[in-house]
Amino acid sequence: MKISACLITHNERDNLDRCLSSLRPVVDEIIVVDSGSTDGSQDICRSYGAHVTEHKWEGYVAQKNLAISLASNKWVLSIDADEELSPGLSSAIEMLRENPPEEDISGYEISRVVYYRGEWIWHGNWFPDRLVRVFQKDRARFAGGSVHERLEIDGTVKRLPGYLHHYTFVSMEERRGRIQNYANLWAANAIAHGRRAWPWSAPLRATWRFLRGYVIRRGYLDGSLGWEIAVSNAEEVYMKYQSLRRLQQRA
CATH class of the missing domain: 3.90.550.10 (Spore Coat Polysaccharide Biosynthesis Protein SpsA; Chain A)
Structure with a gap:
């Protein structure tokens, strides 16, 4: 083959x-x-x-x-x-x-x-x-x-x-430099497909993302890097839904 x-x-x-x-x-x-x-x-x-x-x-x-x-x-x-x-x-x-x-x-x-x-x-x-x-x-x-x-x-x-x-990323600073751009692109695509965000969407979804990664999927076993990654993933989700919320308010 x-x-x-x-x-x-x-x-x-x-x-x-x-x-x-x-x-x-x-x-x-x-x-x-x-x-x-x-x-x-x-x-x-x-x-x-x-x-x-x-x-x-x-x-x-x-x-x-x-x-x-x-x-x-x-x-x-x-x-x-x-x-x-x-x-x-x-x-x-x-x-x-x-x-x-x-x-x-x-x-x-x-x-x-x-x-x-x-x-x-x-x-x-x-x-x-x-x-x-x-x-x-x-x-x-x-x-x-x-x-x-x-x-x-x-x-x-x-x-x-x-x-x-x-x-992937060499440092979390490098990752954060890309997150906001990703969040904006994701939000533009989401609103084009009819998705909505409510005032509580960003904090609730970000909290769940952290708990799923750090606790349920045992990110804590990766030590300090596991904590860093879980926090960063939560930040990304928060930014995505905040960006979507802003686009809704402008529409």
Whole structure:
């Protein structure tokens, strides 16, 4: 069974060697859609034998669907530039290539684990982040809003062992710098789809987000980082619903 790896890039020089070096031994083709990088990302991708297509930015959904459409193989591995395959996941993909699945299986779900400030985060709202990343290209398509895309897939989905390593924010300050922008984009998409926020929505939803991550999903087991992440997740939810509330009041 042959697999095409598909990813989108924009100024990902600091991440690409790690990502592409994990892909090259286990895939037959690497497809990259780049939205005009100026840091040498395209050259790095080509050095790994990737097929690079430059395409102006049209959003995560459009860019990822374009990358999938350019794949020459039936099966696709979708990966982000700040991710890498763990050794266990690489072995699972190798076994899949050697022992192709039944035709009724459309895709495979993978558990993603975040590396943050020198530690792997094994609890809370960030784990396990299960995503369908290996799939038959003619049975799946990305959809969603301007912030978070999702994969829509027809057919049976199973799970692969191993982890997808995610090297996310270097610091919470970096994360906070993006949260407000994400919140504004989310609110604009939410109000366009008829969602509403009440005066109590932001504090109640933020409190629940904290309790779910820190207590119910045992974020406390990740120590001080678990607390930091739970608070940050609550802040993000609060900002999202506050932004939605402001848009409602202006309408």
